[in-house]
Amino acid sequence: MKATTPPLIAVIGSDGSGKSTVCKYLIHHVKKYGPAKRIHLGKQAGNVGRAVTRLPLLGRSLGKSIKRHTHINPTSLPGLLPSLVITSFVLRRLWRFQHMLAFRRRGLIVLTDRFPQVQIPGTYDGLVFPVNVPGSRVVSWLAALERKAFNWMAKQKPDLVIKLNVDLDVACARKPDHLAISLAQKIAMTPLLTFEGAHIVDIDANQPLDEVLIIAKKAVSDLMEAHGYHVSE
Numbered sequence: 001m002k003a004t005t006p007p008l009i010a011v012i013g014s015d016g017s018g019k020s021t022v023c024k025y026l027i028h029h030v031k032k033y034g035p036a037k038r039i040h041l042g043k044q045a046g047n048v049g050r051a052v053t054r055l056p057l058l059g060r061s062l063g064k065s066i067k068r069h070t071h072i073n074p075t076s077l078p079g080l081l082p083s084l085v086i087t088s089f090v091l092r093r094l095w096r097f098q099h100m101l102a103f104r105r106r107g108l109i110v111l112t113d114r115f116p117q118v119q120i121p122g123t124y125d126g127l128v129f130p131v132n133v134p135g136s137r138v139v140s141w142l143a144a145l146e147r148k149a150f151n152w153m154a155k156q157k158p159d160l161v162i163k164l165n166v167d168l169d170v171a172c173a174r175k176p177d178h179l180a181i182s183l184a185q186k187i188a189m190t191p192l193l194t195f196e197g198a199h200i201v202d203i204d205a206n207q208p209l210d211e212v213l214i215i216a217k218k219a220v221s222d223l224m225e226a227h228g229y230h231v232s233e
Helices: 019-033 045-053 059-069 080-105 137-155 168-174 180-192 209-226
Strands: 008-013 036-040 109-113 160-165 200-204
Touching: 008 019, 008 209, 019 036, 019 109, 019 160, 019 209, 036 080, 080 109, 080 137, 160 180, 160 209, 168 180, 200 209
Parallel strands: 008 109, 008 160, 036 109, 160 200
Antiparallel strands: none
């Protein structure tokens, strides 16, 4: 018998681990079991900043502001303008998350690129506002709203987390525009993430894409069959 709520599958990993590429191909395998939707649940500040930059008149100035205000000092809460920029991304992410839940309520299997987490603030699709540091009353209120939103999202844990583990040299080769120290931090954090006790399948993402996909597809097939789904004719 099928589960009443369609499965939720998340693909996570450091930049350079191949998340988006794996999701791009994996969604076709997921659709063999029924209607499915692929959704990106990351902050996407870079994509938004680039889009804003292309706007006429104030586009370039706004793009620089977004880039500047998404890098936060961990020892104190930011000022009002950076906080409003952060909050706009939190609201955008929350909207996308609710959109994802709506797809599940309509009976669609969901595959996500990234997933919110509350274990490690300040990085890896986690909280942006620093925790337990001083700041103005308004900014503290905005930070509390972010914590509430992330705690709620994190509790909607996936049925399966496909965790892509990659070495630093491989990640740097795939993402030459990223700082090595930033990649190293995310790579070190990857094994620590538990996603509220969700079922996790670890994959060595240093392997060629075809080999990664074989393991990922098997993990999906095992999950779907356990939930009563079978490959459609």
